Amino acid sequence: MNKSATILLAILGLILSQPALAQQGTSRVQTLRGADAAATDQAPPERSYTGKSPGSQKPVARTFSTQPPVIPHAIEGFDEVTLQNNPCLACHGPENYKNVRAPKVADSHFKDRDGKMLAEVSAARYQCRSCHVPQADAKPLVGNTFKGDVATAPRKK
Numbered sequence: 229m230n231k232s233a234t235i236l237l238a239i240l241g242l243i244l245s246q247p248a249l250a251q252q253g254t255s256r257v258q259t260l261r262g263a264d265a266a267a268t269d270q271a272p273p274e275r276s277y278t279g280k281s282p283g284s285q286k287p288v289a290r291t292f293s294t295q296p297p298v299i300p301h302a303i304e305g306f307d308e309v310t311l312q313n314n315p316c317l318a319c320h321g322p323e324n325y326k327n328v329r330a331p332k333v334a335d336s337h338f339k340d341r342d343g344k345m346l347a348e349v350s351a352a353r354y355q356c357r358s359c360h361v362p363q364a365d366a367k368p369l370v371g372n373t374f375k376g377d378v379a380t381a382p383r384k385k
Contacts (some may be wrong), residue, residue: 275364277302282319283329288363291376296359297331303362309355316356317349 279285279301288298307315317333318324325332337353338346 272366272369275366277304277362278365279363287331290378291374293377295376299357299360299362301362303357309357314349314354314356321349 277299278288279299282301285300288300290297307313309315319328319330320333322332324330333349337349340346340350341352
């Protein structure tokens with residue numbers, strides 16, 4: 229009983245002394261966001277896309293072998309992708325890509341989740357901008373030392 233009471237008193241003493249010890253000798257923690265952490269972040273200035281009209285620039289080189297191609301042209305003024313209409317397919321779909329000299333939608337976009345070929349673009353791949361993004365000529369927000377693997381990736385025949 230005596231040993232249990234000693235341990236209990238020691239634990240109780242530690243618990244009660246923690247707030248006092250925590251305030252001694254500690255400096256105020258500085259945040260990365262500055263003095264007012266609750267302030268709304270400022271949006272960066274809007275940048276224009278690198279490409280102008282479709283077909284007026286070269287494709288952007290990929291950084292790694294499984295990277296989706298980026299959109300090398302501006303997309304302002306394009307209709308939104310809806311269930312009834314995908315404006316990307318007007319140029320990149322299998323019916324028109326040769327006529328407008330645009331890259332064709334990849335065959336992988338015509339497969340369902342089980343790998344079965346479909347007549348239309350798979351619903352899972354229909355929202356193009358989920359993976360494909362336009363490029364802006366902007367300075368990176370943070371430093372980056374990423375080195376891609378495109379040069380070492382095996383080429384498809």
